[in-house]
Amino acid sequence: MISRRTFLKTAAASAPLILSARVLGMEGPGPNETVNVGLIGLGGRCQDIAGTCLHIPEIRIAAVCDCFQPRVDACLNGAGKDRGWKGYTDFREMIEKEKLDGVMVETTTHARAWVACHAMAMGMDVYIEKPMCLTIAEGREMVQRARKYQRVTQIGTQQRTIALNNWASDLVKNGAIGTVTEVLAPNFVGPLRWEPKPAEPMPEGGSDNWWDLWTNQAEFRPYHSDLHRKWAHWWDYDGGGVSFGVTGWGTHSYDQVQRGLGTDETGPTEILLEEPVQTLPSGKFEERQPAPEETGAPYYSMARFTGPRARMRMKYANGTVLNLSLDADWGPGLGCIFVGEKGRIEINRDKISADPRELLDAPGNPGHLQVPETQPHIEDWVRCIKTRERCTADIEYGQRSSSLCYLVNIARDVGRVGETLYWDPNAERFTNCDEGNAMLSRPRRPGYELPA
Numbered sequence: 001m002i003s004r005r006t007f008l009k010t011a012a013a014s015a016p017l018i019l020s021a022r023v024l025g026m027e028g029p030g031p032n033e034t035v036n037v038g039l040i041g042l043g044g045r046c047q048d049i050a051g052t053c054l055h056i057p058e059i060r061i062a063a064v065c066d067c068f069q070p071r072v073d074a075c076l077n078g079a080g081k082d083r084g085w086k087g088y089t090d091f092r093e094m095i096e097k098e099k100l101d102g103v104m105v106e107t108t109t110h111a112r113a114w115v116a117c118h119a120m121a122m123g124m125d126v127y128i129e130k131p132m133c134l135t136i137a138e139g140r141e142m143v144q145r146a147r148k149y150q151r152v153t154q155i156g157t158q159q160r161t162i163a164l165n166n167w168a169s170d171l172v173k174n175g176a177i178g179t180v181t182e183v184l185a186p187n188f189v190g191p192l193r194w195e196p197k198p199a200e201p202m203p204e205g206g207s208d209n210w211w212d213l214w215t216n217q218a219e220f221r222p223y224h225s226d227l228h229r230k231w232a233h234w235w236d237y238d239g240g241g242v243s244f245g246v247t248g249w250g251t252h253s254y255d256q257v258q259r260g261l262g263t264d265e266t267g268p269t270e271i272l273l274e275e276p277v278q279t280l281p282s283g284k285f286e287e288r289q290p291a292p293e294e295t296g297a298p299y300y301s302m303a304r305f306t307g308p309r310a311r312m313r314m315k316y317a318n319g320t321v322l323n324l325s326l327d328a329d330w331g332p333g334l335g336c337i338f339v340g341e342k343g344r345i346e347i348n349r350d351k352i353s354a355d356p357r358e359l360l361d362a363p364g365n366p367g368h369l370q371v372p373e374t375q376p377h378i379e380d381w382v383r384c385i386k387t388r389e390r391c392t393a394d395i396e397y398g399q400r401s402s403s404l405c406y407l408v409n410i411a412r413d414v415g416r417v418g419e420t421l422y423w424d425p426n427a428e429r430f431t432n433c434d435e436g437n438a439m440l441s442r443p444r445r446p447g448y449e450l451p452a
Contacts, residue, residue: 041107042066070205111216125152137441154381154391155398161376163366177340184337189307191235217444244303255401267425268314283329295348303328
């Protein structure tokens, strides 16, 4: 196993000269060739991704990687058994030794940019779980590296490859409900701040330096299982990654807003915190029978979290208002409601409703998915690796939907209730809030800087 010193030394270096032309993207797999990939970060989400990949003939999992050896062992003894997968605890070693076309980055959020940027520098096309970054500035650096190294990128906002979602989004963009005046989206739960706790014994099976690697850019803390297993709850590691959390379900919802408004490469210009932040349940959870048009009904029981919440409002340059006010037990928790001069369209994951109802009878309605929800998304990435086209959830689009999440968290943390914060989506900075600008990036621990 590679030591931390050796690992960090190689991580800071430029891409090895021995990499082949194919790995560097000068040429890619042919139309009929199989795309060889490595999986990085072997948690629960990665298990779902791996299972979907097994149903796609054009993709082959060649190797898997996690900094925690027991997870590698469990994967090789489970899904990887008899499939010839190789196991690693160092993703750079995996890339150097295996003939890969790309990697799928399913790590913790706070490690995602570091892994993805090093992988791109080494010539890998990347599939990156959402949210793709921990801060807005970090996300912009990821976009810059993708463009510099001419990488094919797909962010895990899979609603962009669900045909029904895109058909309904195009109805909105093409004027089926007239000019969109308002979009309604959920009032998602934000992340918690970590309170120091006594150290717990390290779990068995990790290397001497695995907790350092796991901590990555964040402040190094003594091991605790709540950090290791519940990292998505805490500000230092995610932006609210639980169900009905700002970066958990919120990334999907806000990406749906962006897709429907046609604002894929920009963002709002005004942000308003309407009330003080309070620790509240994510919904009222009243006993009631959801109406047939409530697209979020299947998800209501999954979103029973308590955390910091506050209603917010954003405005785009064209005057469209985004109201972040819906609870977890009413409305489209993974989508949004577009309100126009001629009606409204609610878009959730592979489910839509409309008023008037006749809007759903427009030509071309593709119906519901007949395959796992992530399958079209991975297939799109594989196709683009071969054609070198932009994916449907390109990294720039991911940056914009992730930015909405972090703008929510920043505005709540700044706490200027009733005062409009002005956001420049081109410069990706506030023009009247220095406190907010100070939160666009974070210090990184030495050894975990992004590659130059």
